[in-house]
Amino acid sequence: MAPEASSKLGFSAYEMSGIMLRARVVAWLVLGSYYFTLALAYIYDLPSEIRAFYTWLYGLGSIFPITVLIALYISRNLIWRFLLPLVATTPVFIETARFYPLNGTTFWWSVFVAGYASILFFERNERTPAFLLPVVVGVEGMIFLAFYSEMPHLPANPISHGAFRYGVIHVAMIGASVIGVAQYVQLRTKLLDQEKELLEVLSEQEKANAQLLAEKELSEQRRQQIEAALTEIERLREEEQQSRERAAFLVRYETLMRKGYTLSPAEFAEQLLHELSKDIACLGGLFYTRDNQGWIVQASYAFPDKIGTRIIGGPLRIAEVVRQPYLIAPAPAQTVDIRSLLVQPRPKGVLYLPFYSEVTQKVTCIVELFLAESLKPETSEKLEALLPRIGTYWWVRHETLRTNDLPKD
Numbered sequence: 001m002a003p004e005a006s007s008k009l010g011f012s013a014y015e016m017s018g019i020m021l022r023a024r025v026v027a028w029l030v031l032g033s034y035y036f037t038l039a040l041a042y043i044y045d046l047p048s049e050i051r052a053f054y055t056w057l058y059g060l061g062s063i064f065p066i067t068v069l070i071a072l073y074i075s076r077n078l079i080w081r082f083l084l085p086l087v088a089t090t091p092v093f094i095e096t097a098r099f100y101p102l103n104g105t106t107f108w109w110s111v112f113v114a115g116y117a118s119i120l121f122f123e124r125n126e127r128t129p130a131f132l133l134p135v136v137v138g139v140e141g142m143i144f145l146a147f148y149s150e151m152p153h154l155p156a157n158p159i160s161h162g163a164f165r166y167g168v169i170h171v172a173m174i175g176a177s178v179i180g181v182a183q184y185v186q187l188r189t190k191l192l193d194q195e196k197e198l199l200e201v202l203s204e205q206e207k208a209n210a211q212l213l214a215e216k217e218l219s220e221q222r223r224q225q226i227e228a229a230l231t232e233i234e235r236l237r238e239e240e241q242q243s244r245e246r247a248a249f250l251v252r253y254e255t256l257m258r259k260g261y262t263l264s265p266a267e268f269a270e271q272l273l274h275e276l277s278k279d280i281a282c283l284g285g286l287f288y289t290r291d292n293q294g295w296i297v298q299a300s301y302a303f304p305d306k307i308g309t310r311i312i313g314g315p316l317r318i319a320e321v322v323r324q325p326y327l328i329a330p331a332p333a334q335t336v337d338i339r340s341l342l343v344q345p346r347p348k349g350v351l352y353l354p355f356y357s358e359v360t361q362k363v364t365c366i367v368e369l370f371l372a373e374s375l376k377p378e379t380s381e382k383l384e385a386l387l388p389r390i391g392t393y394w395w396v397r398h399e400t401l402r403t404n405d406l407p408k409d
Contacts (some may be wrong), residue, residue: 018187023081024122025179027069029172030088040165054159057091059209070209078122078159080103082129085117089137097144099160100120100153107141114138115175121183127147180356191327249382252390255392265289265397269299272390276353277301279379281372287392288316288366293365319352320363325383326352327375337353347371353383355391364394 041054064087071080089110114137118130159165254404256275260268269287276285284302288295294312319326329349347370354363 012123014190015187018074019081019121019123020072022179023084023338024057024069024072026088026117026120026176027065027072029176030084031062031065031069033088033169033172034058034065034091037159037165038062040159041398045161046157050154050157050159053154057094061091078126078129081117081121082133084121085114085137086140089113090140090285093141093144093159097148097151099156100156101156101161102148103161106146107253109359110141111138122174124131145151244384245378246382250385253386253389260393260397265394266299268397270301273301276367276369279382280351280369280375282369283345283372285367285369288368290364298365303347304335315352316366316368319354319366323354323356323363323388325375325380326354327380329371329374331370345372348373351375353387355387355394357395358388358392359395362395364391364398 004259035058038054041051041058046054060277068080068084068087071077072084090109092106096103118133121128154160156382159372252275253272256268256271260271263271269289273285273287276282277336281398282301285300286297286303286306287299288311289298290296291310294310295313295316297306315328316328327349328351331347331350349371351369351371353367353369355365355367356363
């Protein structure tokens with residue numbers, strides 16, 4: 001078979017094609033040995049009984065190798081390959097057992113033939129028939145040996161014990177062995193070539209897998225870099241947004257402070273509470289300023305009746321000390337009630353904003369807000385930046401008023 005065809009069929013088909021070729025060649029040799037032996041029976045001057053025996057055994061018996069030979073050309077079923085060694089050895093057993101003296105070498109020769117056939121006629125996955133064939137031939141030979149002494153024997157003749165016939169068979173076996181070895185070498189070469197091709201394919205596959213893995217790792221690194229860049233962009237965008245919101249927040253109160261110079265301190269305090277209510281959801285609020293006796297409510301949001309109320313210590317003192325937004329949540333039980341005709345809402349907490357001067361680092365005023373909802377962290381950060389600005393502004397207003405109230409020389 002051409003290498004191109006074998007490569008297309010694949011190794012298994014190539015192996016089977018070699019097996020079938022060997023089986024057909026051997027089948028022709030077996031059939032030829034039948035007719036060769038039958039011809040010798042008529043060439044030699046043999047007794048009629050012996051000639052009739054060979055006519056029956058190798059003449060009429062040739063129907064079996066002919067059947068196997070034809071079947072090997074139309075079928076690849078292993079049964080025909082299994083029967084081929086049997087049609088080759090069985091008539092030899094019968095012939096050996098029929099003549100005297102015993103030609104014992106044919107028995108071990110037959111077992112050797114069966115073992116050789118198991119190697120040449122079966123695929124690698126056909127292990128059971130390959131092991132079974134020598135066993136069957138061996139058992140068959142033992143049966144003939146066991147009953148040899150019980151059988152009627154014919155005298156030896158040039159065919160059964162002659163050198164010419166066995167010399168020809170010997171040469172035929174040499175030819176069959178050479179063919180088998182050549183086919184085996186070709187099969188082994190094909191197997192080694194396929195193994196080499198497989199190793200090359202595996203090597204290329206490993207390289208491709210390694211390259212794919214490297215590309216995957218690189219892709220993963222790029223993905224992580226892109227995600228990190230997007231995260232950083234989003235963080236910067238959020239920071240920029242927060243910065244703009246913080247700037248807008250502070251600008252509103254800077255505007256209020258510039259406008260506050262045209263207002264009285266109480267009016268500015270009310271405006272501050274009103275502006276804070278836009279940024280903080282609250283139910284109301286109080287604006288405290290310090291006097292000699294403590295803290296006094298100078299302005300209010302929603303609690304006009306609390307103006308003028310004086311407070312000493314308590315949470316105002318804590319707020320004065322910490323100088324940052326100070327939250328009490330939940331609101332204490334004694335928190336001022338906020339009533340209406342139908343509802344009596346309860347503050348979520350109380351927020352204290354101690355405004356301090358950047359000049360004196362002292363708290364100049366405090367705002368107390370009753371929260372309607374929880375305070376957001378970003379709102380707390382903006383309020384913390386507002387504390388020194390309002391505190392400094394209030395300190396400047398207070399110092400200006402104090403200076404104006406001094407007697408002139």
